[in-house]
Amino acid sequence: MxxxxxxxxxxxxxxxxxxxxxxxxxxxxxxxxxxxxxxxxxxxxxxxxxxxxxxxxxxxxxxxxxxxxxxxxxxxxxxxxxxxxxxxxxxxxxxxxxxxxxxxxxxxxxxxxxxxxxxxxxxxxxxxxxxxxxxxxxxxxxxxxxxxxxxxxxxxxxxxxxxxxxxxxxxxxxxxxxxxxxxxxxxxxxARPEASPPRWYTARDDPIVGAALAGIHSRPDRAWTVASLAAEARCSRAALARRFTELVGVPPMTYLTEWRLSCAADMLRRSDATLETIARDVGYASPFALSAAFKRVRGVSPRTLRVNNASTSRAPA
Incomplete structure (x- = not known):
C-alpha cells in the first residue's frame, strides 16, 4: 500500500x-x-x-x-x-x-x-x-x-x-x-499548478528517494536502516540521507516511523488483530516496542486508540 x-x-x-x-x-x-x-x-x-x-x-x-x-x-x-x-x-x-x-x-x-x-x-x-x-x-x-x-x-x-x-x-x-x-x-x-501536494508525493518521482519510499510503503515490516534503504535506491548512505531529507522534509528513519505508526493506527481501528500481530506487521519486534513508539510520537497507547475508536463507533448518531 x-x-x-x-x-x-x-x-x-x-x-x-x-x-x-x-x-x-x-x-x-x-x-x-x-x-x-x-x-x-x-x-x-x-x-x-x-x-x-x-x-x-x-x-x-x-x-x-x-x-x-x-x-x-x-x-x-x-x-x-x-x-x-x-x-x-x-x-x-x-x-x-x-x-x-x-x-x-x-x-x-x-x-x-x-x-x-x-x-x-x-x-x-x-x-x-x-x-x-x-x-x-x-x-x-x-x-x-x-x-x-x-x-x-x-x-x-x-x-x-x-x-x-x-x-x-x-x-x-x-x-x-x-x-x-x-x-x-x-x-x-x-497535478494542477496551484496544488500543494505533500512533499513525499512529489518526491516519488525522484529515482533515489522514490525507490526508498516504495520500499518503506510496501514493506514496513522489514528491518530498514539507512544503509538498506540506500542499497534499495542504489546509492550511498550519505546521498540517500541528504536527498531524502531535502525532498521529503524529514530523515528516512523519521519518515519510516511515521509510516509504521500510521499503518498500525489503521490496523487498530479496522481489524481485531492482536497488538503482537500488528507490531510484527509494521516492523516492531514486540508489542512493547510498538507501544513505546506510539506513546512517544502520538501521545497515546495503541490500546487507548483502539478503545477510543470502538467507543466512537458505538456512539449513537
Whole structure:
C-alpha cells in the first residue's frame, strides 16, 4: 500500500452512495461528519457552499468536498436549507421552513423531492479514509471542482448505469466505481499548478528517494536502516540521507516511523488483530516496542486508540 492507495483501504466499502432527484427550490444542509464526499451532477446544476468556498457544478463536473463540518448543496445560493442530513443519513426538516416539497426515499438508492426532478445528483461519501492517507487529504482544499475536460468524466456514465440496478454484488460494483472517481479526482487535482501536494508525493518521482519510499510503503515490516534503504535506491548512505531529507522534509528513519505508526493506527481501528500481530506487521519486534513508539510520537497507547475508536463507533448518531 502507499498513501494514495490508502485512500481506498478499506475502500468505499459500506459508503453512502445515493442518487438525488430534485425540483427547485431545494437546499440541503449536510451535517453527517464525513471527512470526504464526492458530488457529481448528471443533469441540472447544484450550488455548493462549505462556508469558506463556493462553486456551481453542472453535468460532467465532480466536486470533492473535504469538509467534516456542515455544508450546503442547493439549487442556488439564494435558497435557504430546508432539511438536514445527519450522521445517520436520516433527513430531518429544518423547523420553520414551509412551502417546500417533502424529501424522502424515491426507490433503490434514490432520494429527493421529485422522481422527475430537473436535477439529478450522484453522491458518494467516505466515512473513514485511512490514516496513511491523512497527509494527502490535508493537501486538498475544502472544495475541489473538476470539469469534464480535466478528468475522465466517462466514469460517471458507468455509475449512472449501475446505481439503480439490484444485481448480485451491486454494492461492491458501486464501491469500486466510486473509488475510481475519487482516485482520478485526487490525482487530477494534485497535478494542477496551484496544488500543494505533500512533499513525499512529489518526491516519488525522484529515482533515489522514490525507490526508498516504495520500499518503506510496501514493506514496513522489514528491518530498514539507512544503509538498506540506500542499497534499495542504489546509492550511498550519505546521498540517500541528504536527498531524502531535502525532498521529503524529514530523515528516512523519521519518515519510516511515521509510516509504521500510521499503518498500525489503521490496523487498530479496522481489524481485531492482536497488538503482537500488528507490531510484527509494521516492523516492531514486540508489542512493547510498538507501544513505546506510539506513546512517544502520538501521545497515546495503541490500546487507548483502539478503545477510543470502538467507543466512537458505538456512539449513537
Amino acid at each position: 502507499d498513501p494514495v492507495g490508502g485512500l481506498l483501504d478499506p475502500r468505499a466499502r459500506g459508503a453512502f452512495v445515493l442518487r438525488s432527484l430534485l425540483s427547485a427550490p431545494w437546499s440541503i444542509r449536510i451535517a453527517d461528519g464525513a471527512p470526504l464526499t464526492l458530488v457529481a451532477v448528471v443533469r441540472g446544476s447544484a450550488f455548493l457552499d462549505t462556508g469558506t468556498a463556493t462553486a456551481t457544478i453542472v453535468p460532467g463536473d465532480v466536486a470533492v468536498v473535504r469538509c467534516s463540518g456542515p455544508y450546503a448543496v442547493a439549487d442556488s445560493a439564494a435558497t435557504a436549507p430546508q432539511v438536514t442530513i445527519g450522521p445517520d443519513q436520516v433527513c430531518r426538516p429544518i423547523p420553520g421552513v414551509v412551502g417546500t416539497r417533502p424529501m424522502g426515499p424515491l426507490g433503490l438508492r434514490s432520494w429527493g423531492n421529485d422522481p422527475d426532478g430537473a436535477t439529478m445528483l450522484l453522491t458518494g461519501t467516505y466515512h473513514s479514509p485511512a490514516e496513511v492517507s491523512r497527509s494527502l487529504l490535508a493537501a486538498l482544499p475544502e472544495l475541489v471542482v473538476l470539469r469534464p475536460g480535466e478528468w475522465d468524466s466517462v466514469l460517471l456514465d458507468h455509475v449512472i448505469r449501475e446505481v439503480d440496478r439490484d444485481a448480485p454484488g451491486q454494492d461492491a460494483v458501486l464501491d469500486r466505481l466510486l473509488d475510481l472517481i475519487l482516485i482520478t479526482a485526487v490525482r487530477t487535482w494534485l
